[in-house]
Amino acid sequence: MELNxxxxxxxxxxxxxxxxxxxxxxxxxxxxxxxxxxxxxxxxVAKTVGQILAAADEAMRxxxxxxxxxxxLGIGVPxxxxxxxxxxxxxxxxxxxxxxxxxxxxxxxxxxxxxxxxFMGNDxxxxxxxxxxxxxxxxxxxxxxxxxxxxxxGGIILDGKLWTGATGGAGEIGHIIVAAGGRGWAAAFGSxxxxxxxxxITERAARKICEARQSRLAETVxxxxxxxxxxxxxxxxxxxxxxxxxTFEETGYYIGLGIASMVNLLNPEMVVVGGGVAQAGDLILxxxxxxxxxxxxxxxxDSCPIVGAELGDDAGxxxxxxxxxxxxxx
Amino acid sequence: MELNxxxxxxxxxxxxxxxxxxxxxxxxxxxxxxxxxxxxxxxxVAKTVGQILAAADEAMRxxxxxxxxxxxLGIGVPxxxxxxxxxxxxxxxxxxxxxxxxxxxxxxxxxxxxxxxxFMGNDxxxxxxxxxxxxxxxxxxxxxxxxxxxxxxGGIILDGKLWTGATGGAGEIGHIIVAAGGRGWAAAFGSxxxxxxxxxITERAARKICEARQSRLAETVxxxxxxxxxxxxxxxxxxxxxxxxxTFEETGYYIGLGIASMVNLLNPEMVVVGGGVAQAGDLILxxxxxxxxxxxxxxxxDSCPIVGAELGDDAGxxxxxxxxxxxxxx
Numbered sequence: 001m002e003l004n005x006x007x008x009x010x011x012x013x014x015x016x017x018x019x020x021x022x023x024x025x026x027x028x029x030x031x032x033x034x035x036x037x038x039x040x041x042x043x044x045v046a047k048t049v050g051q052i053l054a055a056a057d058e059a060m061r062x063x064x065x066x067x068x069x070x071x072x073l074g075i076g077v078p079x080x081x082x083x084x085x086x087x088x089x090x091x092x093x094x095x096x097x098x099x100x101x102x103x104x105x106x107x108x109x110x111x112x113x114x115x116x117x118x119f120m121g122n123d124x125x126x127x128x129x130x131x132x133x134x135x136x137x138x139x140x141x142x143x144x145x146x147x148x149x150x151x152x153x154g155g156i157i158l159d160g161k162l163w164t165g166a167t168g169g170a171g172e173i174g175h176i177i178v179a180a181g182g183r184g185w186a187a188a189f190g191s192x193x194x195x196x197x198x199x200x201i202t203e204r205a206a207r208k209i210c211e212a213r214q215s216r217l218a219e220t221v222x223x224x225x226x227x228x229x230x231x232x233x234x235x236x237x238x239x240x241x242x243x244x245x246x247t248f249e250e251t252g253y254y255i256g257l258g259i260a261s262m263v264n265l266l267n268p269e270m271v272v273v274g275g276g277v278a279q280a281g282d283l284i285l286x287x288x289x290x291x292x293x294x295x296x297x298x299x300x301x302d303s304c305p306i307v308g309a310e311l312g313d314d315a316g317x318x319x320x321x322x323x324x325x326x327x328x329x330x
Numbered sequence: 331m332e333l334n335x336x337x338x339x340x341x342x343x344x345x346x347x348x349x350x351x352x353x354x355x356x357x358x359x360x361x362x363x364x365x366x367x368x369x370x371x372x373x374x375v376a377k378t379v380g381q382i383l384a385a386a387d388e389a390m391r392x393x394x395x396x397x398x399x400x401x402x403l404g405i406g407v408p409x410x411x412x413x414x415x416x417x418x419x420x421x422x423x424x425x426x427x428x429x430x431x432x433x434x435x436x437x438x439x440x441x442x443x444x445x446x447x448x449f450m451g452n453d454x455x456x457x458x459x460x461x462x463x464x465x466x467x468x469x470x471x472x473x474x475x476x477x478x479x480x481x482x483x484g485g486i487i488l489d490g491k492l493w494t495g496a497t498g499g500a501g502e503i504g505h506i507i508v509a510a511g512g513r514g515w516a517a518a519f520g521s522x523x524x525x526x527x528x529x530x531i532t533e534r535a536a537r538k539i540c541e542a543r544q545s546r547l548a549e550t551v552x553x554x555x556x557x558x559x560x561x562x563x564x565x566x567x568x569x570x571x572x573x574x575x576x577t578f579e580e581t582g583y584y585i586g587l588g589i590a591s592m593v594n595l596l597n598p599e600m601v602v603v604g605g606g607v608a609q610a611g612d613l614i615l616x617x618x619x620x621x622x623x624x625x626x627x628x629x630x631x632d633s634c635p636i637v638g639a640e641l642g643d644d645a646g647x648x649x650x651x652x653x654x655x656x657x658x659x660x
C-alpha cells in the first residue's frame with residue numbers, strides 16, 4: 001500500500017493490554033482528534049484490529065478528517081516486534097485462539113482493514129520515538145529513554161533513528177543486568193526491571209514497614225503493605241517520610257546503575273525517564289541522577305542530562321505518529 | 331590533507347603503552363610489511379609521534395612501498411578519543427610534560443610529520459573494526475566485541491559502522507555495571523571490567539588457593555598466589571584442576587552477564603571475544619556462553635553466537651587499516 005506523501009494528517013495508536021488510544025495529528029504532531037476503545041486483548045487479532053480501527057475512526061470523526069487525508073497509521077504494540085514484516089514475535093498479554101501471540105501477523109490485517117499503510121513497533125521503543133521527536137528529546141540526536149512501570153522498557157535513538165537491532169528486538173533496557181544474583185524471576189535475576197519495577201519498589205517499602213520503622217507511610221496503609229503503591233510512597237516521601245525516602249533512594253541506585261551502563265556503552269546526549277513511576281519527579285530522579293553520576297565515566301555523564309519525559313500518556317500515540325513521519329521523510 | 335583515493339596501500343598502527351606496531355597492507359588487508367618501535371609513552375607527544383613514524387617507515391621499507399602509494403594512516407590509541415578532532419581526551423598511560431594526556435591534540439602532529447591523512451580511534455574500538463572487517467565478524471553487519479585483558483575494552487559496530495557516540499566516548503564495555511556493590515576501584519564497583527579483568531581472575535584463584543583447596547595449580551605456584559597468571563590458570567584448567575575450572579566458571583558468569591546486557595540492549599548478530607584472556611579458548615568461552623544464555627532474552631541470544639576473535643595481535647593494526655578504508659569508502 002502506497003504511502004500518501006501529500007496527505008496532511010497522520011494517525012498514531014497506542015495499544016495497551018486493556019485499552020487502545022488513537023489520535024489524528026498534523027505533521028507537526030498537533031492532536032486534531034482522539035479516540036479510545038477497549039483492546040479485547042483476549043479475543044483474537046481480528047477483534048483487536050477492529051477495536052484499533054474503532055478508536056482511529058473516532059479520532060478522525062472528532063477531527064472531521066477523512067481517511068483520504070491521512071498518510072498512514074503508526075502503532076506501538078507491547079511485545080517483541082519484528083517491525084519490517086509487521087509480525088508480533090511474542091506478546092504475553094494478547095491472545096489468539098487462547099494462546100499468547102507468537103509470530104502473529106498483525107500489521108498486515110490492520111493495513112487491509114484500515115486501508116492505509118501501517119507502521120508498527122514495540123510500545124516502549126515507539127514512546128521513545130515520541131519523546132525524541134516531540135518531547136524531552138526534541139533538541140538532541142541521540143538518546144536513551146526508559147519507561148518505569150509494572151515493567152521497565154525503553155528505546156534507543158542513535159543519530160536520529162530508532163535502533164531496533166539485527167532482528168528488531170533491541171532496546172530491552174529492562175533486561176540489562178545490574179545486580180548479579182539480585183531479585184528476579186520473570187525478568188533475569190538482578191536485571192534493571194527486576195530491581196526497579198513497581199513490585200520491587202513496593203517490596204522495598206513493605207520490608208521497612210515490617211521492620212516496624214517509624215513511618216507515616218506505614219500508618220497510611222495501616223501496616224497492610226499490600227495496599228502500597230508508588231503514588232502513596234511518593235506522597236509520603238514528599239512529606240519527608242524516612243522509609244519512603246529510603247525506598248526511592250535504593251530504587252534510584254539500581255536504576256542509576258542501568259543508566260550508567262547505557263551512558264558508558266552508548267555515550268548518548270540525554271537520558272529520558274518516563275512511565276508512571278517517573279511521575280514522582282525529582283523524588284525518584286535525583287537518586288537516579290546521583291547513582292548514574294557516581295557510577296558512569298565522568299566525561300560521558302557530564303555531557304548527558306537525565307530528564308523527565310514530557311509527553312506523559314501521549315508519548316505512545318505521538319511515537320506512532322513519528323513512525324509514519326519517519327517513513328515520509330525516509 | 332587530501333585522502334589519496336587512488337593509492338593502493340594503507341598504513342595501520344596499534345599504539346600501546348609500551349610498544350607501537352605498524353603495518354602496510356593492500357586494500358584487502360594483506361600485510362605487505364611490518365614495523366615496531368617502543369612507544370616512549372612518558373616522553374611527550376613529539377617523541378611518541380616520532381616512534382610511530384619510525385615503525386610506519388620500517389613497515390613501508392620492508393614492503394618496498396613509497397609514501398606516495400599510501401592512502402592514509404589509521405591508528406588505535408589506548409584512551410578516551412575525540413575522533414573527529416583527533417584529540418586524546420584522556421590517556422592514563424601517556425605523558426606530556428610529566429602529565430597524563432588530557433585534551434591533547436594528537437592526530438594533527440602525526441598528520442603533519444607523516445605527510446598523509448591520519449584517522450584515529452580508541453584502541454579497543456579500532457580492534458573491533460579490525461575483527462569486523464577482516465576477522466570473526468566479516469560476514470555480519472552488527473556486532474559487539476570485547477577485549478579481555480588487564481582491563482576490559484571493546485567496540486560496537488552497528489549496521490556496518492563503528493558507534494562512537496555523541497562525543498566519541500561510546501563502547502566503554504568494561505564500564506557497564508553487572509554486579510551492584512561488587513569488586514572495583516579504578517573502574518566502578520561491580521563493573522564488567524572490575525569483575526572480569528586479569529586481576530579479578532587471579533584474585534579468584536588466589537582466594538581458593540588460600541582456602542587450601544586441593545589443586546595442582548596451587549602446587550605449580552607453590553602456594554605463592556602472586557605468581558598466578560591467566561595462562562597458568564588456563565593450563566591448570568585444561569588438566570581439570572578444580573580451582574582453575576571454578577575460577578573460569580565464576581569469571582565467565584560475570585562476563586556473560588555483561589554480554590547478556592549488551593545483547594538485550596543492542597540485539598547484535600554476533601559477540602566477538604578477544605584479548606589475552608580469550609586465548610584460554612572454550613575454557614573461558616563456554617562459561618561465558620552459558621551465562622549469556624541463562625541471562626539474556628532467549629530469542630535475542632539464539633540469534634547471536636559468541637565467538638573468539640580471529641586476528642589476535644593484528645586486530646589493532648588491521649583496525650587502523652579499516653579506519654582508512656572506511657574513509658575511502660565513505
